[in-house]
Amino acid sequence: MIEQLRSSYGGVFENELINEILQVGTYKEVPEGFKLMEIGAYVKGMPLLVSGAIKVLRDDKNGNELLLYYLEQGDTCSMTMTCCMGQTKSEIRAIAETDTKLIMVPVQKMELWTSKYKSWRNFVFESYHNRVNELLHTIDSIAFDNMDERLLSYLQKKAEINSSYTINSTHQEIAYDLHSSRVVISRLLKKLENLGKVELHRNYIKIMKL
Numbered sequence: 637m638i639e640q641l642r643s644s645y646g647g648v649f650e651n652e653l654i655n656e657i658l659q660v661g662t663y664k665e666v667p668e669g670f671k672l673m674e675i676g677a678y679v680k681g682m683p684l685l686v687s688g689a690i691k692v693l694r695d696d697k698n699g700n701e702l703l704l705y706y707l708e709q710g711d712t713c714s715m716t717m718t719c720c721m722g723q724t725k726s727e728i729r730a731i732a733e734t735d736t737k738l739i740m741v742p743v744q745k746m747e748l749w750t751s752k753y754k755s756w757r758n759f760v761f762e763s764y765h766n767r768v769n770e771l772l773h774t775i776d777s778i779a780f781d782n783m784d785e786r787l788l789s790y791l792q793k794k795a796e797i798n799s800s801y802t803i804n805s806t807h808q809e810i811a812y813d814l815h816s817s818r819v820v821i822s823r824l825l826k827k828l829e830n831l832g833k834v835e836l837h838r839n840y841i842k843i844m845k846l
Contacts (some may be wrong), residue, residue: 640686641739644710653753657684661739666732673716673730681740685711688736689797692728693813703790703813705770706733712759714767733797771837778815786814787824791834791843801843 638658646654662681666672669796671698672683675695690707692715707713707730734804768809790813794803818831825841828834835842 640737641684644686645684648710648759649755650753653749653756656745656749657739657741660745661741663737663739664735666735667744668685668734670732671729672732673726673728675729677726677778678724679716679726679743681742682712682716682746683707683730684739684741686707686737686739688738688742689733690730690736690738691733691813693731694727695729696815700815701729701812702815704728705767706793708797711766712763714760714776718755730781768782770812783814783816783820784824784827787821787828790814791841793815803843805841806839 640659641657643653645657649657661684672678685707687709690713691708692704693701693714694704695701713728713730716726716730734823750760751757777789781789787810790804790810794805795801807822807825808818810816810825811818814821825836827836829836833843833845835844
């Protein structure tokens with residue numbers, strides 16, 4: 637755990653803080669598709685990602701999902717931090733996009749480290765800033781972009797996260813993430829295939845050019 641923590645956060649945190657994280661943190665390895673956080677659950681720890689990616693989703697009143705943003709190496713989730721600090725229930729769902737390694741930090745340490753370590757305080761503020769910007773981007777895409785543009789952006793980010801031009805997602809799974817219908821997504825993907833931008837296969841999508 638020490639090598640992975642230093643590799644991801646050594647340039648961010650002081651050595652003293654790194655050592656504290658090693659003492660109290662819980663190292664976890666979770667497979668792709670693993671549900672790390674559910675809506676309505678109490679948050680007992682904050683994740684520090686050392687590798688992999690996590691997608692953060694929100695439900696509407698009908699139970700339909702909307703992808704808010706991804707977390708990658710060196711990130712944490714500001715919405716998790718808010719729940720930790722306020723001892724409130726989670727308002728998001730977090731699912732491993734890829735096989736993921738992370739360190740869970742106990743809730744009790746968060747406020748203490750904020751006053752004790754400048755690097756932790758800066759990390760928390762920067763994380764809030766980054767997540768807010770990503771949420772604004774999501775809101776803008778819903779409000780101002782058509783579904784064609786949102787789908788293209790989704791496929792690009794998915795390829796980047798997985799470091800692969802092959803996307804192993806069904807049309808229905810993409811529809812869930814984009815808060816759309818499978819019929820609409822299938823139609824748009826077929827349009828992209830006719831334009832030579834993707835190849836559609838039974839169990840995967842291959843990106844040719846976006």
